[in-house]
Amino acid sequence: MWPFKPAEKKLLQEMDMNPFYPYTPTNQNDLVINVRNKYYWLSLILTIVTLIGALIIGFKKSFKDLLFLIFALCFVGSLVLFISKMGINIYRLIADDELYVFIKIGILGKTVTVNDIYNIYIKVKKTDQWDTRKYYLILGGYKMHPLKISGKTKNLEELRRLGVMIAENLNINFFDYPNCSPHHAIIHYPPDYDYDVVL
The missing domain is CATH 1.20.5 (Single alpha-helices involved in coiled-coils or other helix-helix interfaces)
Structure with a gap:
């Protein structure tokens, strides 16, 4: 996905060019991503x-x-x-209302998901290829098609750091790849969250 440069350097370059990466700001004071199927x-x-x-x-x-x-x-x-593969996915983040919208437009029609901001996140994912473990970032959410937002890298610590930066810029949660990790950076909790539970 990211030729010639390490994934973390390419990601940092994208973040320097656009502080709301992977989203693009719109005139309506929200952020949007329009993505066609990669094939x-x-x-x-x-x-x-x-x-x-x-x-x-x-x-x-x-x-x-x-x-x-x-x-x-x-x-x-x-x-x-x-x-x-004709469909298009639209990801919107409405910061003022603390909502995200995911619209999937395909040959069979349109599916719209609207949900609270605590259900959208940046997450580290891992992959094992050719006996080598690599990591990458996704933008994910409840009833939302995950969107890969970085290339693969072995540099987990730097990827975590950049993932937290992206999540903070977007005011959304960040999750590490294990379910229980000290590297989670949670900004928004569900209203019925039990604060006695230790992550």
């Missing part, structure tokens, strides 16, 4: 290429040619993939 453009290109290939083979050779049938089947598969 949207790939599926569109694949659909166009397979359609052009099928048409060229069909007109040059025959519409009964085996190669045409292969391209036609690939086109149908690509078209189905493209339609499934």
